[in-house]
Amino acid sequence: MTATEPVTREGERSASRATKRPGESCSGPAGIAPVTVPQKVEPTLLTDQVYSMIHQSIMNGDMPAGTRLRIRDLAAQVGTSVMPVREAIRRLEEAGLAERVPHRGAVVKGLSFAELVHVYDVRLLLEVEAARLGATRITRADAERMKTEFEAMRVAIVEGRVVELLEHDEELLSILYRASDNPLLVNMIRNLWHHCRAYKIVGARGTLDSGDVESLVVFQERLVEAALRGDDVAAASVNHDSLVDATDRIRALLEAQHRDQA
Missing domain, CATH: 1.20.120.530 (GntR ligand-binding domain-like)
Known part of the structure; x- marks a missing residue:
């Protein structure tokens, strides 16, 4: 018996238990709570689109260095909730195009x-x-x-x-x-x-x-x-x-x- 066999068989038993049998409800066998699959609040594509729009404005010079990236204002401009805007700003920070400034929040990165x-x-x-x-x-x-x-x-x-x-x-x-x-x-x-x-x-x-x-x-x-x-x-x-x-x-x-x- 190899070291991986018990894990594999346990996985098979888990898969077997997950299979609905005659007489069982859709919520699963008695005593087992239904599994809740987490749903993404906003699709990744929407965040990509918001990121692309802000990124393009920075690249074109429409948002010069020091411009404040107000989440709610940007969300209103692009017509989305705040979540994809917040994620887009985080990605801009990772790309070195935005930074956090005390008492101002996120801004287009300054020049030095x-x-x-x-x-x-x-x-x-x-x-x-x-x-x-x-x-x-x-x-x-x-x-x-x-x-x-x-x-x-x-x-x-x-x-x-x-x-x-x-x-x-x-x-x-x-x-x-x-x-x-x-x-x-x-x-x-x-x-x-x-x-x-x-x-x-x-x-x-x-x-x-x-x-x-x-x-x-x-x-x-x-x-x-x-x-x-x-x-x-x-x-x-x-x-x-x-x-x-x-x-x-x-x-x-x-x-x-x-x-x-x-």
Whole structure:
């Protein structure tokens, strides 16, 4: 007899007792209380939808850093009970997009110099390598798709559409990074993009307002050229310089905001 046999047989006896016999009521044999199966108050799909709506508002900059996430107000806006909103906010906190502040409750996570440096340091580690790997393997067709996204970036800049600019920029980079044939690397990078979207919005919006639009396209233009040549060294170098430049621009913009608020 093996050690697992008694457990298995007990399970069989339990299953046998759970089977309704002639003459037994639906509540089970005499002396055995009916089993109550817990029901979820709200389906997971509803929580997913609420999370997606709030997440999108944060990604678009409609809910800037510091915005209070009032559960009842949000529930009224999206037309649900408070439970899926509360769960959605918990998930936003886990994703690093919201935080708890004393006497204020949950708010969209604020921006800090320390986090800016930490996030962009990690982006440097991952994205320079992703660009190098991608440039060695990218097809001509995919490099041309990068060029198409670059042209769409230019249009978004002329029209002052910050969110569309960032989306085309990220798709341009995604095409190159996916060519690395390392989906884990790509997913890690995309998660970082979500985490630092507020910083990217500050950088893009502030740079557009300053009129220095060239800094938003010069590195991506060079990156597309490197991809078209299959030049991995150039692609890695351009990505490094681009991320360093972005960090410096965003830091300067945050410092200016802090001075204005002082």
